[in-house]
Every structure is written in C-alpha cells, then in structure tokens.
Amino acid sequence: MQTPTLNTNGHIGESALAVVDCEFHEPAHLTQAEAQHLFELELTIRNDLINFLKVGEALAQVRDLRLYRQDYLTFGAYTSQRWGFGRAHAYRLMQVSQVAKALDPCSDDSPPTHETQLRPLIGLEPQKAKEVWELAITRAKGGAITEAIVKKAVKELTPRRVADAKPRRPRWSTVSKEAKSLLLQALATEKSMRTGIGNDAGLKFMSDIQRFLEALAKIPKTNE
Numbered sequence: 001m002q003t004p005t006l007n008t009n010g011h012i013g014e015s016a017l018a019v020v021d022c023e024f025h026e027p028a029h030l031t032q033a034e035a036q037h038l039f040e041l042e043l044t045i046r047n048d049l050i051n052f053l054k055v056g057e058a059l060a061q062v063r064d065l066r067l068y069r070q071d072y073l074t075f076g077a078y079t080s081q082r083w084g085f086g087r088a089h090a091y092r093l094m095q096v097s098q099v100a101k102a103l104d105p106c107s108d109d110s111p112p113t114h115e116t117q118l119r120p121l122i123g124l125e126p127q128k129a130k131e132v133w134e135l136a137i138t139r140a141k142g143g144a145i146t147e148a149i150v151k152k153a154v155k156e157l158t159p160r161r162v163a164d165a166k167p168r169r170p171r172w173s174t175v176s177k178e179a180k181s182l183l184l185q186a187l188a189t190e191k192s193m194r195t196g197i198g199n200d201a202g203l204k205f206m207s208d209i210q211r212f213l214e215a216l217a218k219i220p221k222t223n224e
Contacts (some may be wrong), residue, residue, distance in 0.1 A: 056097025
C-alpha cells in the first residue's frame with residue numbers, strides 16, 4: 001500500500017482528505033542524503049509557518065518520500081508530534097499549495113495571504129479555480145479576499161447540477177388515495193398468504209405491489 005498522494009488527474013486535491021492514514025512502518029534509518037533533505041525541508045517548515053504555500057510543498061515531499069519514517073510510524077504521527085497540528089490540517093496545507101500553483105500568474109496582483117482563502121477551491125479544475133479567484137478579486141473591490149467571498153464566487157461559477165441534488169422522498173400525505181388503497185390491498189393479500197387463505201394469494205400479492213409501485217411513480221418528485 002502506497003502512501004497517499006495529492007490528486008494529479010486534473011483536479012486539485014479533490015480527495016486527499018478522504019485518504020486514511022493507516023500505513024504503519026517499522027522505524028527505518030534514512031540515508032545521509034535523505035537526512036539532509038529532511039533537514040532542509042523541516043527548516044522551511046519551521047521558518048515559513050506563516051508562508052503556508054512553502055510549508056505545504058515541504059510537507060508533501062516529507063510525505064511522498066516518507067522522510068518521517070525514522071522516528072514516526074505514520075505521516076499523521078509526524079505532523080502531530082513534530083509540528084503540533086493534525087494530519088487533516090497538513091493535508092489542507094498541501095492541497096492549497098497545489099491550488100496556488102494553479103492560480104499563477106492570475107494571483108500575482110492579489111496573492112492569497114492565508115490558506116483559508118483557498119480552501120473553497122480545493123477539488124476544482126485548475127482553469128475553474130483561476131476563474132473563481134479572478135471573480136473573488138473583483139468582488140472584493142480592493143479589500144480583503146475573504147473565504148466567504150471565495151465561497152460565493154465558487155457557487156456563482158459552479159452552479160449545483162440537478163443530478164447532484166438529493167432526491168426528496170415524498171411524505172405519506174402526498175401519496176395518492178389510489179396508492180394508499182393499493183398498499184392496504186397488498187398488505188391484506190400478504191396476510192392471506194401467511195394464513196394460507198386463497199390459492200392465488202402469492203400472484204395477487206405481486207400484482208398488488210406492482211400496481212402500488214406504478215401509482216407511486218406518478219407522484220411528482222418535487223413534492224415535499
């Protein structure tokens with residue numbers, strides 16, 4: 001099982017947070033080159049905690065190369081014990097650093113200053129992320145580009161598809177009298193089956209259920 005990596009299929013960190021950090025390894029010594037690389041990356045993390053973009057890139061390399069393996073069993077244990085923040089936050093930092101790369105050069109005039117600004121862009125295609133950020137800059141009108149502004153821009157440029165909406169289940173009050181009658185009829189037939197009354201009870205029960213389902217299908221899906 002490989003250590004999870006950021007999505008590279010054209011979407012920005014779409015499912016990195018969904019990956020479970022369940023890979024355990026026995027402590028293993030790093031080579032001299034790996035130890036030097038880890039030292040440089042951790043220097044970046046320590047000195048640039050404010051620069052979330054550099055931190056995200058450095059964390060991604062530590063994870064991908066498993067440079068934490070000498071002292072920690074998992075990447076989550078490394079981020080928690082070494083840096084004081086959980087695995088989820090570490091993955092967010094890595095994701096937003098990927099997002100920031102997609103925004104260049106459109107973010108040169110108004111670069112993101114905090115990782116929360118980019119969270120709403122996680123999972124978007126690079127071109128769509130650029131469009132959303134440019135719209136957020138416009139909506140901010142020279143002021144701070146807040147996470148709320150970016151979220152609003154995302155909703156404006158990525159309207160929810162009808163297929164994504166969860167289907168609403170019709171309440172009993174919306175079921176037609178015909179459907180109610182058919183259901184009661186089917187239940188009565190089922191009772192006859194259990195008590196052994198009627199030779200054709202099984203066939204009648206199936207027929208009643210079919211008619212009931214057909215009646216249900218006629219109910220408008222938009223009903224509350």
